[in-house]
Amino acid sequence: MGAPQTLRTEASPRPAARSARLILFVTVFIDLLGFGIVIPFLPLFAARLGVGAAGVGLVLAAYSGAQLLSAPVLGNLSDRVGRRPILLLGLAGSAVGYLLYGDASSFLWLLISRIVHGACAGTVSTAQAYMSDVTPPEKRAHAMGLIGAAFGLGFVLGPALGGLLGHSSLRVPAYFASGLAAANFLFALYSLPESLAVVSSERSAKPRRQGLRTLVIPSGLTHPDLRRLFVLAFLCTLVFAAFETTFALVAAARYGYGPRAVGGALAWAGIAQALAQGFLVGKLARNLGESRLIRLGMIALAIGMGPLASFSSSAWLLSLLGLAAAGYGFANPSIASLLSKLASPGSKGEALGVNQSALSLARIAGPLIGGVAYESLGPAAPYVGGALVMLVGLIVARDVTDAAD
DSSP: OOOOOOOOOOOOOHHHHHHHHHHHHHHHHHHHHHHHHHGGGHHHHHHHTTOOHHHHHHHHHHHHHHHHHHHHHHHHHHHHHOHHHHHHHHHHHHHHHHHHHHHOOSHHHHHHHHHHHHHTOOHHHHHHHHHHHHSOGGGHHHHHHHHHHHHHHHHHHHHHHHHHHTTTOTHHHHHHHHHHHHHHHHHHHHHOOOGGGTTHHHHHHSOOOOSTHHHHSOGGGGOHHHHHHHHHHHHHHHHHHHHHHHHHHHHHHHHOOOHHHHHHHHHHHHHHHHHIIIIIHHHHHHHHOHHHHHHHHHHHHHHHHTTTTSOOOHHHHHHHHHHHHHHHHHHHHHHHHHHHHHSOTTOHHHHHHHHHHHHHHHHHHHHHHHHHHHHHHOTTHHHHHHHHHHHHHHHHHTTOOOOOO
8 A cells, every 4th residue: 555645734723623523423422322222132133033142142242353353454544544434434334234234134144244344343443533633632531532422322322212113123223223324424424524634744744654564563562652551441341341241140130130220220330431431531631641540440440340249239339330430431531542642643543443453352352251250250250350450450550651742
């Protein structure tokens, strides 16, 4: 692949940057709303196709596995050709993936639908790179928090809407999500400008790199500070994914919760995470800095997770659940913000793509480890183990410091 052409335009005025951030927030929210509409009901849909538990696990892992491989490539391409084309590719991939999902009549087609969707799923990491392009460093953590808030709100509202749509058929939510993604594609196509025009000096500063090696071996993996942040992103998401996998079981066994109560508790966790990311991260990052906020988030996640399966009071459960969700909400966008500051000019998309791969790997490993720990060591094991993992993360985080662009 040849060297990228430099876009030489003057920086957009601040109102235009604010408008672009709002459009991007809406785009990511709608994208994740579709995800939330469909994915919680995937096990039920698969079961009606005659797919067993192991097959369901493979289908769920297929998306993250495809995203694990594709995210650094898409991030690198976003540095070369622009953020907008990669965002549009992600939205188009969502529309096609959901359509294949809705039409699936066998395990193979269901698996293919998730692989197609995952292979195009560079929306979140590319959106983070876009936010980095149009946001000054001192407001970067808040901007990354907005992406996380859009993510959280999509998962809070999506399952409720999916439940209403799926009353007659579980194919209806998939078709609706496909249409929603197609409409979102058209919205972004006509409304979202290219962010790299705002930072042409950063594109021109990126060294020329040729060939497939750039796409296969991300340069961020050779940078020690970035590697630490990738490890922290992996550990935090590993713990949270193990929680998501086992929470319904723990809530039933320890607290006597039924499906409706479990859904309400998870909605509360989503709201707590969205509030932390959308409103608190920016304020706290300005006062504490991203590195301290990462450590604060891991401490909150450890305190919330550790005793979560050890009580029987709903008040304790909701308090610990809110603390854990807020902790993850503090750490995740702060890691992304610091990555965007530490990455070399013109390589932010690639670094955030590698970060997305770390998150995908954690979402593959977390459910497996959490499930095994729950069955072999007891209900409290995934949560006590998660707290211990966060203590390891704090050791890794001690050398992480804030940096300016």
